[in-house]
Amino acid sequence: MTDTMNAVAYSHALPIDDPTSLEDVTLPVPAVGPHDLLVKVVAVSVNPADVKVRSDMDPDGVPTVLGFDAAGTVAAVGSDVTLYAVGDEVYYAGAMGRSGSNAELQAVDERIVGTKPKSATFAEAAALPLTTLTAWEGLFDKLKLTAESMGTLLVVGGAGGVGSMIIQLLKARTPGIRIVASAGREASQEWVRSLGADEVVRHGEHLTEDVKRVAPEGIDYIYSTNTVGQMDAYIEILNPFGEIVATDNPGLVDLGLFAGKSLSWHSELMFTRSVFTTADMVVQHELLTTVGEMMDAGTIRSTMTSAFSPLNAEQLRLAHASVETGRTLGKVVVTNEPLAS
CATH class of the missing domain: 3.90.180.10 (Medium-chain alcohol dehydrogenases, catalytic domain)
Structure with a gap:
């Protein structure tokens, strides 16, 4: 060599x-x-x-x-x-x-x-690899979802690399979880449906109204790849004791807003294990x-x-x-x- x-x-x-x-x-x-x-x-x-x-x-x-x-x-x-x-x-x-x-x-x-x-x-x-590790760790290490888990999970950014793996892993390993994925363009919506999303909602300003329409019972889990500016919507649509996993940095967050519903926050970076050996x-x-x-x-x-x-x-x-x-x-x-x- x-x-x-x-x-x-x-x-x-x-x-x-x-x-x-x-x-x-x-x-x-x-x-x-x-x-x-x-x-x-x-x-x-x-x-x-x-x-x-x-x-x-x-x-x-x-x-x-x-x-x-x-x-x-x-x-x-x-x-x-x-x-x-x-x-x-x-x-x-x-x-x-x-x-x-x-x-x-x-x-x-x-x-x-x-x-x-x-x-x-x-x-x-x-x-x-990167998206698989990110999706797996958030779903099964942070949220601790299992084959027996129930409820509704919102994937924010479902058509991206991480979102695409979140949907597939949920469909394969957690049959009791209902998957709601956010996607913008028609091509993105078709993509997330092809991967196994049960419902599709729009991003941004339409997120809350769309989620309430397709999941009037509320959301139990959110896996977010785009959290900036979304926190008020997340707090509103989450059920009591709901949980959020985020792969991005949302900036300054007032965790006191989580207290009334006893919500939980998880950060996910798949490099943590290798960085800290x-x-x-x-x-x-x-x-x-x-x-x-x-x-x-x-x-x-x-x-x-x-x-x-x-x-x-x-x-x-x-x-x-x-x-x-x-x-x-x-x-x-x-x-x-x-x-x-």
């Missing part, structure tokens, strides 16, 4: 239509730690987090590789690796603070890596592998809706531009696999 690799990096925070916003570069192959896999990356997906980092965090001229989601093949393993071997096909969401997936090779801790679903292409698998970090390996098995069984499908190829700066700029519109359904992927004609 050579000492250098091809990668796509950004050196300054620039608009995506600037041809130097993302550039093809040659960088050293990352060092492999004791628990690391060195993965030959085949496909990545572009998340809103990638766009936000690229546009808001200037690396002051230092070529920096973005990307969280990836799928690929193990090329080398660290001295303490026990879960995988060279040649295994894997998928994962990476970690904050480490070089990203937009590269020929990436080092990633085996404990946050899942076994790629056999029935999926690398591109289809790359669409899933928690004792249960291997749980992410286990749940990604479980979801891969669910996909092979046909109970979960990939949320990939568009793909670019090959994995280079030009195609990643196109993918970032697509995500920046805020109108994408599911996930946008960039892959070295040939695209179907």
Whole structure:
């Protein structure tokens, strides 16, 4: 193996239509730690987090590789690796603070890596990890939903990557939960229905009236990917003892407003386990592998809706531009696999 690799990096925070916003570069192959896999990356997906980092965090001229989601093949393993071997096909969401997936090779801790679903292409698998971990942890770790759970759950932003996985996991694992999803455009509404949403409501100013129409009995749980400006509506539509999981930062929140109904608030960041190297970090390996098995069984499908190829700066700029519109359904992927004609 050579000492250098091809990668796509950004050196300054620039608009995506600037041809130097993302550039093809040659960088050293990352060092492999004791628990690391060195993965030959085949496909990545572009998340809103990638766009936000690229546009808001200037690396002051230092070529920096973005990307969280990836799928690929193990090329080398660290001295303490026990879960995988060279040649295994894997998928994962990476970690904050480490070089990203937009590269020929990436080092990633085996404990946050899942076994790629056999029935999926690398591109289809790359669409899933970050959003799957976010959805799973919010639903089953924070809200502690089970197969016996009952009630109504509102997914705010149902057509996005996280919302698309929330709906599918609820449908597959919690048959007693009624799913209400918010979606704007007609295409978004059709998408969330195809994933299993029982009812569809509009975003923003129409949210409260639409929810009261389709769920007059009230909402028991809210999973929100877009919380800013929504708190009054959430408090109004939630039943007593209701719970909110949020993936974003809503700003200053007066938790005293929650007291009358005894409402609960949960923050969800799927990077917490890897950032703090928690004792249960291997749980992410286990749940990604479980979801891969669910996909092979046909109970979960990939949320990939568009793909670019090959994995280079030009195609990643196109993918970032697509995500920046805020109108994408599911996930946008960039892959070295040939695209179907």
